Amino acid sequence: MVAVSARVLFVGGLGRSGSTLLELILAQHPDVCAVGEVVHLWERALGGDERCGCGERFTACDFWQRVGEHAFGGWSAVDRAEVLALKDAVDRTRHIPRLARAELPAAQLDEVRRYADLYTRIYAAAMAVTGARLVVDSSKHASTAFALRWADDLDLRVLHLVRDSRAVAYSWAKQVRRPEVVDAEAYMPTFSPFTVSKLWTAQNAAFHLLATRAPVVRLRYEDFTADPRGTVARLRRFAGLPDDPEALRVLDPSPAPLRRAHSIAGNPLRFNAGPLRVRQDDAWRTALPSRSRVVVSAATLPLRLRYGYVGLGRPGSTEAP
Template sequence: MERLLGELPSVCSLGEIVHLWQRDIRDDERCGCGARFSACTFWKRVGEHAFGHWGNVDVERVHALRGTVERTRHIPRLAGAQLPPAQRADVREYASFYAKVYAAAAAVSGARVVVDSSKHSALAHVLRWADDVDLRVVHVVRDARGVAYSWTKTVARPESDGSAEMTRYSPGRSALLWNAHNAAFGLLARRGVPVRRIRYEQFLTDPRAALRELAEYAGVAVTEADLAFLGDGYADLRVGHSAAGNPMRFSIGRLPLRRDDAWVRALPRGQRRLVGAVCAPMLRAYGYPLNPAAVPQEA
């Protein structure tokens, strides 16, 4: 979804900025354009605009602040009406690193909207306290059993030249995380932050309509010509500059858009039942059937 939004006018997709500090500034992994972070012209300009140079960023300080304020266990306090002065100072300092990146990316790209596809719900709660960020959240929901199956798969991280793999979780842990993060985004909405929820399955049923809806939500006007990159079951993608995220961020050209329900057949029955039981209340709330047999098969 981040990649498709990035094809719209006045929108710049940045990838998962939560990982920028370690994977890009420190480890110099590859940008979505294929170049090393240090060699990517776009990110060079962003770093100069935001900090004078990426070398001026105190990564140790960012990591220390992250450990202090950006944890799931801190969400109840972050979601409160007020924060203690000391904690508020740390939260705002941490958020300021992100705000500088967003503002610089907007200035360099000329975009009115930047998309950070970081999936950490605690980070969204931190950004709520940033005075210089107009935060709007797109809450993408997928069937918990599909998410659990995805997290069990072994997937190489190509930006690390195949020497590392994407994080994996057991179905039980995936179920707990699915509950926690989705509930956290619901709480964010109750605290007055604009949150637009969209189901993965809904998005792939009609990507054109979904993108129109999300563009309107973001305050971006689009025309039929702006959506010409979308075809019948595919999208034509240009080179992007995602700093981190799913390996598909390196995809360029024609990308098939199809609903993936492989979990219905591939996730063992016992694991399906476990995840379904743990996530049952929220699955129902999001309109998912508890019986996998009722899930439509992909075409």
């Protein structure tokens, strides 16, 4: 078992909100280790031997094999079926009301902590292998974050990443290939505008509840793209890292060669070898069908108002929960 205390910045929210880009930018400094969406490791990496963000399959990636050795004495020691059963019992949106309680019955607490301990071991092992001071996990699922708040020996910081629901709906309607799948042609799921509206509202509302239980900072994707340097500096401070001009060098007009992250799952952007470009990406304003726009606008109106997506919006790139 790994004895090192772990510090993690957990990126939460609904997918297609820019988490992969933000994670990769943060990981360009050696004191940050980005591991992608660890919540999918059990199915996609251990089960499917999919490609890591470095380009190698999980079983051929030296980083992940060393992490498995540090954390568990090797991945062969992990009972995947047992982990998946534990995940189903703990890490589901329907369990959030229970995970949000101030106290849990002893049997439930033991179950949640056994599940959270799996992640803590992985985070601590990643720090030990790389020498990083912070691990970024972009799993995004609110239920995972709620489970992690019960972990022993975990310094949990949560970034609640929000993007305009209409932009998210437009992105989830597109068919996107999953290049990490080697032996078949696989695509990310697509969702209807109404389904996206429900998911967007549920996930974001859950992080408002989590903010009453754990350290959470909120960031709008649109504000990140408007001020990437300021955003990176503020997030490093939130995560307990020192200011360092080297952390911003990736945003220079002529950046240093990109450091590939050993990320599990996420946007195909993580396989790009070229420079990271931060841009607004507002194609949805003209490409999202009018009917879809009306459905999403109406269904997500309360939180769009709260986040400043109605009218002129609110200044500032982060806001307190």
